[in-house]
Amino acid sequence: MGMQLKLHMVTIEDLVPEGHFLRKLEATLDLSFVQEETASLYSRGNGRPPINPVMLVKYLLVGYLYGIPSERQIEQRIQTDVALRWYLGLDLFDRVPGHSTISQLRKRKPSFRKVFRRLFEEVVRECIEKVLVSGRLAATDSTHVKANASRASEYLVEMRSEPGAYWERLDSYEEEGLQELEKRTGHRRKKRTKQIKRDSRRSHKQVSRTDPEAGHMKRPGKPEGQYYLSHQTLDTDHGVILGVTVTPGDVHDSVPYLDHLEQIHRDVPPIQAVTADAAYDFPLAHRVLEEQGISFYVRPQPSADRTKAEFKRDAFSYDAENDVYQCPNGKELRVRGLYRSASGVYWEYWADREDCRSCPFREKCLSENDQRGARRLLDTYFRPTVRRHLTRQNEPDYLDALRKRQVWCEGTFAAQKWGHNLTRVLRRGLEAAEDHCLLSATALNLKRMIRCMG
Template sequence: MLTERAGVQIKMHCITLEDLVPQEHFLRKLEKAVDFSFIYDEVRDLYCPDNGRPGVDPVVLVKYLLVGYLYGIESERRIEQEIQVNMAYRWFLGLDLDDRVPDHSTISQNRRRRFHGKNVFRHLFEHILHLCMEKGLVDGKIILTDSTHVKANASFKANTKVLAERETTDYMERLDRYEAEERVRLESSGAVKPQRAGREKKESTKVEKTVSTTDPDAGMLRRSGKPEGMHYLDHQSVDAAHGIVVDVAVTPGNANDSEPYLGRIEYMREHMGLEIQEAGADSAYGTSMIYRAMEDMGIRLHTPGETGGATYKVELKREDFRYDAEKDCFLCPWGKELTLRSLERESYNICRIYRADRKDCRACPMLSKCVSNSHRSRTIRKNIFEEAVKRQRKTDDASTHKRILGLRQIWCEGSFAAQKWMHNLRCLFRRGIEAAEDHCLLSATALNLKRMIKCLG
């Protein structure tokens, strides 16, 4: 029998917003687990205490944004529309049925102006992280790191090539210090001649780069298997115990993964108090200097094995030469010495240069198989971090190494997949590296909140 319903939405009911939100709703559990009132102390100095028009409650502003990142609502205009009709969202923000939802432009202006340069979202992320640590969800012993690309709000049509100053990165500054220490050691022992003033290898201070005129902070991403264009890189470190994100850093898309890594490890140890013992990372983070620096910090680094080795134009390889540590020289298969001649800087490494005497090479019957046509004697380059790499990688076949790399795939790649699917990490709507970092911090905060509530039941 056909049933027609009419006039069912004009009845008056005596009901409260509290009655409309299910007791098992996620936002109820979140409100119970997290006290968001700490936000008042974070932003108090951004408001005038006794003058001006009353502003929107800052806790409401932050929760407003969190709703978007928790439920994958990318547009602030769309968040406003959803809060208007969703009773659970209203309850979470503390808005009654007849309260007006803050306009999306109010949220936008607070992000762009009031909160600009104040690290509000960094403090929010770290507050949630400390809660996870207090509840025993962060072990801090094994930290896993990876990066993912996030599309910038920039068009190909706005790209232009310019000559720009080469940026001095934390990685290069550390490499400079290691080079200076090694040069002082070799020169003081007489192993190499002191470098004459003005003879240092000078790199060009200008480099050609593709810049977006709409978002100059973004970088051109050109990597195999990745979409080409203007992007940012979101570097995240995840604790291996329960997959809680413990650090977020953002760089332009053309930056090398290894550049911010050591600084972030030190930040996690000193600022967050994590006692890191082992770390897992993608192969892009496993440069020889990083292995040495991690060894100096007492941390064992695990990265995937090398996919290739050095290529030689001649038959005799470096493995055919024996290194004499006592004399600090190499011995060729016929017993001739390759002595230390100089110290040279490469892009991401520093090498000691060993070279055979030309007379010895000219008289050798294996000259054509040992020395290429472009050289007069055999030369061997030895990375100054080589021994540290060998010590760090000696456990590559152990079960712990394989387990940590497996955890990195599960937690790092799984976290990025979850954030891109549900927590707005696919692309950016705002411009500038500060806005990009705020976006990535909010996405990671949303993921941490969900994992925290899941672990706590």
């Protein structure tokens, strides 16, 4: 029996169902800014774009919305999927722009990438307008995204360690601390800035030949190799992602944290409280956030004690009223100095050399390299703020914030990895990785926005 062909009179409009996600998206997301952003790229005789920039954005966006991992596969899907054709403004028999045209355009016009950041920001703004973001509680976490680089491409490089990310911020706190020290002890010392810079140590790093901007990630419970990290902060009302920062995979979570949050705090409705995992519990964060009037609900980091001596920190008890430590021999350690390292500022509490000289516990208390003959304890300069925050760690709102962080952040990363291409990047370089993570976050925000609108 031969197949019977029927002729139908239909338009592409008829073929896309009323309530289709892409119809809702088209009605909600105004992409006219794309023309605006890209106008300068094509003026001054730069030639007409081989593809309309709005169509290009849509082309890439559907890849992230439907978890289509490569541009080649997006092209194939658009050929056969009527709804995708409709969204891109292509009629049933229009030629689909080839994936190589898209790649070439992205490569030839690197300034096109600011469109992706703007797109992300436009979607966040739309979510704020629809009252899906309140800033009451924002949660931060990072996830690893595989770089397009193998471990076989790695080689060892010797690096001079740079001063920490918070060098400048710490500088001004050191100055403040030195003034306080002078008031307390009558002594004034110079800043140690130059010396620390001179002392900076050398270390080794595994760099990939194929993507030198990725980083060798080695974290407990995570795969090891070349990765990027996507740091995201979301609003815990509806899970709208407010900010994305991408770093190489070997950067500690605390490094981009404060700049990342400050950008969100500036651009998005002021944030009232933030919550984060233990990796973000570092003393400076407590102080900076307090100064900005932001409550900080962070999972406390267990303190590491690197003292070689048998008597660790917990052998000493703190007397807050007099701001002194009592040692196991009943003697007092008082503030005598301020210590500055590449990544922190600390009060130095010193015991009296006379006390230690005649002390029966001397062997247990002083390590071999204690040349000054007295015990020293270091306490972060930001301790008052840290203590104010952490004394609340068992209160219901604190625990509730930690729970919300876990549920929202983990759920969001899982959704992005499963359905929005956040497992691996295809392009190389930090900028391309950032575009990738921004598009993934944009796709998730659009999904959440449209779902919230019913």
